[in-house]
Amino acid sequence: MGEEMHDQAGGPMTAAVDIQGVTKRFGDVVAVDNVDLEIADGEFFAMLGPSGCGKTTTLRMIAGLEFPTEGSLKIFGEEVGTLPPNLRPVNTVFQNYALFPHMNVLDNVSFGLRMQGKDKRESAHAAQEMLELVQLGGMAKRKPDQLSGGQQQRVALARALVNKPKVLLLDEPLGALDLKLRQDMQNELKSLQRELGVSFVFVTHDQEEALTMSDRIAVMHDGKLLQVGTAEELYDQPVNRFVADFIGQTNLIDATVFDADMIVLANGTKIRAPNPYPAGDKVAMSLRPESISIGHVDEVPEEFRATSLTGTVSDVIYLGHSHVYTVNVDWMPLEVRTNATPTSIKHEPGSEVAIWWDRRSDWVVPDEGHGA
Amino acid sequence: MAGNAKQLKGNTRWALGLNATLVYVFFYAPIALLILFSFSDDPLVGRWGGFxxxxYRAFGENEEVxxxxxxxxxxxxxxxxVSVVLGTMAALALERYRFRGNKFFDALLYLPVIIPDVTMAVMMLLFFxxxxxAASTIFGVDVSKGVWSVTVSxxxxxxxxxxxxxxxxxxxxxxxxxxxAQDLYASRWQAFRYVTLxxxxxxxxxxxLLALTLSLDDVVITQFVAGPGSTTLPVYVFGLIRRGVSPLINAVSVVMLAASVLLVLLSLVAQRARGGDVT
Known part of the structure; x- marks a missing residue:
């Protein structure tokens, strides 16, 4: 988080958005709590979290629709703390688009240019070009309510992008679309962003959307920024229980640190799990269902002895490409997901099994961030 | 709705039909009579003396009218x-801003709608x-009631x-x-001018249009606060009745009725007009 960003030549680079120690309070409610965040120029950046986590408020502060109670907010090095939205070089694609219902599509798209005092014909021309880019060239004279959801989404995009913002903000941009359209738009947004080279900052509660589209993701919860990183970093090295649980599916197993290499589970089993925490600390081990292998009790390979458990299959679901087992190990159920091939053995409910995993695929997190 | 409408049978149908007819007669017979006798060539109201x-000519020529x-x-x-400007501003303030006493002002704003006219009239009279x-003690000027006090009311x-x-x-x-709008570089004023308004x-x-209708129709409050030279048409008609009814009143009433109906219709049309789908 704190490290300096560098451009390709290696020199220090001004962040597109630089948030330092920003807090936003609404009365007694702390919506955003002391957040530090740097977003690089040209980055596709996602802010991810459950509703009420402060991600939208953070976005609105970048847009200028809310002002921080404390802290510094810079856009390309310029402090914009209490600058009104019309004086900021950013534009927003609103949730549900907020297209002006009394104007046709062309007037919607040229609105920003007109408000900046650009010539009417020039604005209309630029707007038309932008509409061509989002494949809506023929819809210029339509009213927003004569368009489908996907088309409205494109108009909202065009309306923001025609102003050539330095940062484009998107508030749950795909939330109102159905699944198929959403996947198409994900690809389109991604390629549009690559083409324009502008930073896209988007807010979503959908982790899959964040993982597929973004260069980096910030996970927020209860107004706090928990972790910033690439999809892989968040998935493989979550900083706490909340992130581990929120990104993908995982088994969180309570444990106590034995030493730098071992932890002790609730039933006394020692498990090989390298960790940086002092002995005796309460921790949790995150174990992804797909990184666990399952087999007969005497089948555990020698090298996985230190990372194995035994249990009883209580349930198995066949998903075509995989089997999802629920394995009761003594004190808690664990989810195990294995590839289903014609040769793979299916373990019926009631059978005694062993489960094991590579020691590099378990991950120890501090025992905080409950309530996911 | 039409798809759900059940076919009514026998007595029920007959009774409801009669009921509806009576209601409409009750509503519109007086209006029909009013209009009819405004064309009657007999100085006594209620006696037909030919067309x-x-x-209406008297209405046009009578200087008092x-x-x-x-x-x-x-x-x-x-x-x-004035009330359109102030009313719109009040509406914007109450709907768009959260401030202390918001609910209180909200309730206060509805009060004049439910206060009886007479109460309002007495209130205004007392106020004036x-x-x-106060004006004569403090500034030494005499502000007697007139068109201005009626307007203020x-x-x-x-x-x-x-x-x-x-x-x-x-x-x-x-x-x-x-x-x-503001995100798209509109100032607060431009956002109001090009989007909200x-x-x-x-x-x-x-x-x-509703305000116009209410003002043109009001008798009670106006009568209390009117001064010399500020008699409005409804107040004048009311005065005429006390001196004896003549078909002139009918003619005046018909004209007022037509104007009111027109304004109310315009008001309904305006409110239904699509300013786009406001979502």
Whole structure:
């Protein structure tokens, strides 16, 4: 988080958005709590979290629709703390688009240019070009309510992008679309962003959307920024229980640190799990269902002895490409997901099994961030 | 609805039909008679003396009627303009901003709608009397009641109606639209001018026409606060009745009725007008 960003030549680079120690309070409610965040120029950046986590408020502060109670907010090095939205070089694609219902599509798209005092014909021309880019060239004279959801989404995009913002903000941009359209738009947004080279900052509660589209993701919860990183970093090295649980599916197993290499589970089993925490600390081990292998009790390979458990299959679901087992190990159920091939053995409910995993695929997190 | 309508049978159908007929007769028979006798060539109201347009001619020539009509129109226009501006501002403030006492002012704004006219009239009269005394003690000037006091009174009750109509329109309009405008480089004023105003305009026009109608129709309050030379048309008609009814009143009433109906219709049309789909 704190490290300096560098451009390709290696020199220090001004962040597109630089948030330092920003807090936003609404009365007694702390919506955003002391957040530090740097977003690089040209980055596709996602802010991810459950509703009420402060991600939208953070976005609105970048847009200028809310002002921080404390802290510094810079856009390309310029402090914009209490600058009104019309004086900021950013534009927003609103949730549900907020297209002006009394104007046709062309007037919607040229609105920003007109408000900046650009010539009417020039604005209309630029707007038309932008509409061509989002494949809506023929819809210029339509009213927003004569368009489908996907088309409205494109108009909202065009309306923001025609102003050539330095940062484009998107508030749950795909939330109102159905699944198929959403996947198409994900690809389109991604390629549009690559083409324009502008930073896209988007807010979503959908982790899959964040993982597929973004260069980096910030996970927020209860107004706090928990972790910033690439999809892989968040998935493989979550900083706490909340992130581990929120990104993908995982088994969180309570444990106590034995030493730098071992932890002790609730039933006394020692498990090989390298960790940086002092002995005796309460921790949790995150174990992804797909990184666990399952087999007969005497089948555990020698090298996985230190990372194995035994249990009883209580349930198995066949998903075509995989089997999802629920394995009761003594004190808690664990989810195990294995590839289903014609040769793979299916373990019926009631059978005694062993489960094991590579020691590099378990991950120890501090025992905080409950309530996911 | 039509698909759900059940075929009514026998007695039920007959009774409901009769009921409906009676209701309409009850509503519209007096109006029909009013219109009919305004064309009657007999100075006694209620006796048909053949067709004539004399009463309408008298309406056009009678100076008292004309001056009352003039006062009515002046008061109506002035009070409408002022109450539309103030009412719209009140509606915007209550609908768009959270402030201390929001709920209280909200309730306060509805009060003039439910207060009986007579109470309102007495209130206004008391207010003007005290204002007059205060003005003469403090500034040494004499402000007697007149067109201005009638106008102020009409503004006082019209604001509520205007702001209720306008608020309904604002409530149906997402705040996001104003934010979007500001995000697209509009100043607060430009956001209002190019986004908010066009979208709430049907409400403003509807509210304005309602205010115009209320002002043109008011008798009770006007009568209390009118001074010399500020007799409005309804007040004049009311005075005429006390001196004896003549078909001239019918003619005047028919004209007022037509004007009111027209205004109310315009108001309804304006409120239904699509300022776009306001979501």
């Amino acid at each position: 004539t347009l004399d009463w 004309q001056s009352a009509l003039g006062v009515s129109i002046r008061v109506a226009i002035m009070s409408t303009v 009397t005290i204002a007059r005394n 009409h503004i006082a009750f019209s604001i509520s109606f205007v702001s209720i109509v306008v608020r309904a329109r604002i409530a149906g309009m997402s705040e996001k639209l104003e934010e979007a 066009p979208l709430i305009l049907p409400g403003i026009i509807g509210g304005g």
